[in-house]
Amino acid sequence: MNLLSLFGKRGESASVAKNRLQILLAHERADDGSDAVLISSLREDILAVVAKRVAIDPDSVRLEMDRTGDVTTLGIDIELPSARAS
Amino acid sequence: MSNATVVVVTSGKGGVGKTTTTAAIASALAKEGYQVCAIDFDVGLRNLDLIMGAERRVVFDLVNVVRGEASIKQALVRDKKLNNLYLLPASQTRDKDALTEEGVASVISELRMYFDWVICDSPAGIERGATLAMRHADEAIIVSNPEVSSVRDCDRIIGLLDAKTKIAEDGGRMPKHLMITRYDTERAKTGDMLATDDVVDILSVPLIGVVPESKDVLKASNVGLPITLSDENSPAAKAYTEAVRRLLGENIPVTIPEEKRSLLGKFFKGRAA
Ligand SMILES: Nc1ncnc2c1ncn2[C@@H]1O[C@H](COP(=O)(O)OP(=O)(O)OP(=O)(O)O)[C@@H](O)[C@H]1O
Ligand SMILES: [Mg+2]
Numbered sequence: 001m002n003l004l005s006l007f008g009k010r011g012e013s014a015s016v017a018k019n020r021l022q023i024l025l026a027h028e029r030a031d032d033g034s035d036a037v038l039i040s041s042l043r044e045d046i047l048a049v050v051a052k053r054v055a056i057d058p059d060s061v062r063l064e065m066d067r068t069g070d071v072t073t074l075g076i077d078i079e080l081p082s083a084r085a086s
Numbered sequence: 087m088s089n090a091t092v093v094v095v096t097s098g099k100g101g102v103g104k105t106t107t108t109a110a111i112a113s114a115l116a117k118e119g120y121q122v123c124a125i126d127f128d129v130g131l132r133n134l135d136l137i138m139g140a141e142r143r144v145v146f147d148l149v150n151v152v153r154g155e156a157s158i159k160q161a162l163v164r165d166k167k168l169n170n171l172y173l174l175p176a177s178q179t180r181d182k183d184a185l186t187e188e189g190v191a192s193v194i195s196e197l198r199m200y201f202d203w204v205i206c207d208s209p210a211g212i213e214r215g216a217t218l219a220m221r222h223a224d225e226a227i228i229v230s231n232p233e234v235s236s237v238r239d240c241d242r243i244i245g246l247l248d249a250k251t252k253i254a255e256d257g258g259r260m261p262k263h264l265m266i267t268r269y270d271t272e273r274a275k276t277g278d279m280l281a282t283d284d285v286v287d288i289l290s291v292p293l294i295g296v297v298p299e300s301k302d303v304l305k306a307s308n309v310g311l312p313i314t315l316s317d318e319n320s321p322a323a324k325a326y327t328e329a330v331r332r333l334l335g336e337n338i339p340v341t342i343p344e345e346k347r348s349l350l351g352k353f354f355k356g357r358a359a
Contacts, residue, residue: 013304013305013308013309014308016308016309016310017307017308017309020136020141020142020308020310023142024136024141024142028178031178035145036145036146036150036155036156039145039146039160040155040156040160043160058157059157059159059160062159062160063145063160064143064163064164065143065145066142066143067142067143068142
């Protein structure tokens with residue numbers, strides 16, 4: 001969905017707002033901190049796996065969660081050191 | 087290695103446009119190519135994430151970082167459109183003492199290393215949250231509406247900026263900029279609203295921008311885009327973009343927003359000429 005295309009149309013920004021609020025509030029009302037725990041543990045696991053092959057800085061593994069209406073996606077971003085032996 | 091300029095956006099009074107201003111300025115700076123981090127200090131009433139359209143991606147927050155439960159790099163939420171723009175969200179905790187003085191100090195000093203600009207959105211009021219937000223600032227943007235109670239509260243905030251900040255305690259003086267928002271062009275004409283000059287006179291703070299009351303601001307918040315990204319041609323966006331150029335040191339006159347002349351007005355003007 002392209003927000004910008006909706007944005008131009010009259011009155012539609014309110015329905016985008018409603019949708020965003022529904023997703024957010026559903027999550028906030030149910031929030032028990034489990035996302036944070038999951039992300040932290042996953043990060044440690046991934047770090048351990050990567051560290052077996054490459055020496056990396058712990059901060060170079062980034063996990064990004066994105067909650068949409070029906071699915072939650074997890075983005076994993078691992079920055080490898082540039083001086084990696086080839 | 088960067089050494090960020092830390093800017094606090096503050097007002098005392100609630101609802102004057104601090105969060106709108108923080109989002110607009112942070113994204114305008116990022117559009118200029120700077121590495122920018124916006125921090126939400128409104129603990130318990132987080133909103134900057136919504137205004138920046140990042141709410142679906144928040145996992146950790148400022149309090150997690152202060153408590154050592156997450157590193158800063160994990161807690162930063164990267165903007166979807168600008169990959170040099172980041173948000174450090176506020177926590178939704180009800181614990182008023184969740185932020186500690188030392189915790190905030192160390193967060194700010196770490197952020198200084200990664201970014202060119204750190205923009206701090208303050209909560210309303212003059213309590214702990216507001217003083218912590220301004221504590222380590224290098225510059226302050228004071229947001230006021232052209233209205234008596236807002237101006238009076240700004241005066242109190244100026245007092246705090248000159249007393250309770252690190253700069254002030256070290257014998258320095260906090261550089262301040264006045265941002266007048268929700269400026270109603272219609273009322274300005276009829277004289278029913280404080281003029282920008284009046285506000286500048288009373289507060290003795292140089293003007294950095296005058297943002298008109300605009301429906302585009304509400305629309306932008308609906309879709310979760312800072313006004314400077316959602317609609318560059320909106321008068322409000324233009325005012326913020328201009329303010330950012332001044333923040334960057336350009337010496338340009340402040341544009342006072344004017345009511346668009348109606349067709350009829352244009353017609354008569356044309357006839358008279
Ligand atoms: N220039 C403007 N034109 C029209 N509406 C505006 C403008 N600036 C801000 N607003 C609206 O005013 C309301 C308050 O704005 P905002 O949340 O930015 O204020 P705030 O100072 O952060 O509030 P708080 O003290 O509660 O944190 C919002 O509904 C926002 O959309
Ligand atoms: Mg706010």
